[in-house]
Amino acid sequence: MGSGERTTVTTGGGTGQLTGFGNEHSSEAVPGALPVGRNSPQRAPLGLYAEQLSGSAFTEPRAANRRSWLYRIRPSAAHPPFTRIGNGALRGAPFDDTVPDPNRLRWDPLPAPPAGTDFVAGLWTLGGNGDIRQRTGMAVHLYHANTSMKDRVFSDADGELLIVPERGELRLRTEFGVLRAGPGHIVLMPRGVRFRVELPAGEAARGYICENYGRPFVLPDLGPIGANGLAAARDFEAPVAAYEDIEGPVEAVTKFCGNLWATALDHSPLDVVAWHGSHVPYRYDLRRFNVLGSISFDHPDPSIFTVLTAPSDTPGLAGVDFVVFAPRWLVGEDTFRPPYFHRNVMSEYMGLIEGAYDAKAEGFVPGGGSLHNMMSAHGPDRETFERASAADLVPAKVADGLAFMFETRWPVTLTPAAVNEHRPQHGYDNVWEGLQRHFTA
Ligand SMILES: [Fe+2]
16 A cells, blocks of 8 residues: 655654664654653653553563663554455464475575565565464565565564565664665564665665564573674664654554554654664674684584574573674684584574575575475585595685574474475485495495
8 A cells, every 4th residue: 555656754863873782772863852760751752652662571580671662753552453464475383384394405596576576575484483372483584575665664573583685785764763784784673663674775685584483582692702702792783763754644564473464554653753772673794793613623513603592491492593604714623624414403594695605515595595404414515525525724714605594493394385386496415415435444
């Protein structure tokens, strides 16, 4: 819906950023809009409405507690009923339309979407696990869009969205302000936050999304690594307050228990003039990830590359981890340097943002993906194994490539679309064909 005719967006507020993951941030687009010393005064400043957005139960411990207070032109409660709209290719947990598959699977990028596809219309679900209604598990989605969202906003009641752009720039206008993101960035959009995705360069955009139904992503503990290393809290950027004062029809789409619902507002709900709190969107530049690894021998477990982890009810066992394989030096002596052969109780979905991945010589391309479910055997392909086994072990830079993994404690079950329509590559098993017998006893 929407006229599509309005091109003028009245936006108040700055374009800077606030920094620090998990901080108590605060921002006001108009001086004096943020109450001082209380959250809900009898009359909020400037005639604004005060509204709390809770990302955790009120009573969760401080370390896990997330909420923000929003000071807005109209309260979110002022809306007519939601009605169902089409889900497109978006699906939600439980995923039980196909039989879980123990095979190693790999996909090419999605074909380009039809003209006029915006971020919401272009969401496509590969699969997932858990149960939205139990707030457990995750889903793997791809997005591809060739037009900005116009006169509509989106929010996800089912979980937070970890957005991984692979191609094209995004401008995310959120209730908290504006974030720009492109390939190499990730965006963490908390549960329930409304936003609109625009394509500022006018170019098509595509990428990956991990929808986390469970406890929100946090920075991993560092243990003996110490106080520094991996992703630094200070490198996570939250927007400063910026608001739209727009009268006119806006479609508010929400994803609720796996389905899309919409309601018609007579104003933009991105009308938050000031806010404070900890339930906020972030942008992070993966190129700032401090890659740690072995300086003696052996390839460390890839958990050393964890950017963010979504804890489950078992310490150390993530609902889902987000792991990045970024440029790094390899210096291990007497070491097979690529990722080793393994079978993992966790399930691994991998994607590629740019370049090449050091365990696969070909077939794994930017925008594509692979799935190695629980206990499936995988590792370097034959060519990579032969090359790495014979390599002269001088210090070497893995300079090319930015790959990532959504690693989850439950197997990923595919949607019918990922099995029957956008099918896995034929013959992926062949990359491990021809691994020679070398046993010489
Ligand atoms: Fe793996």
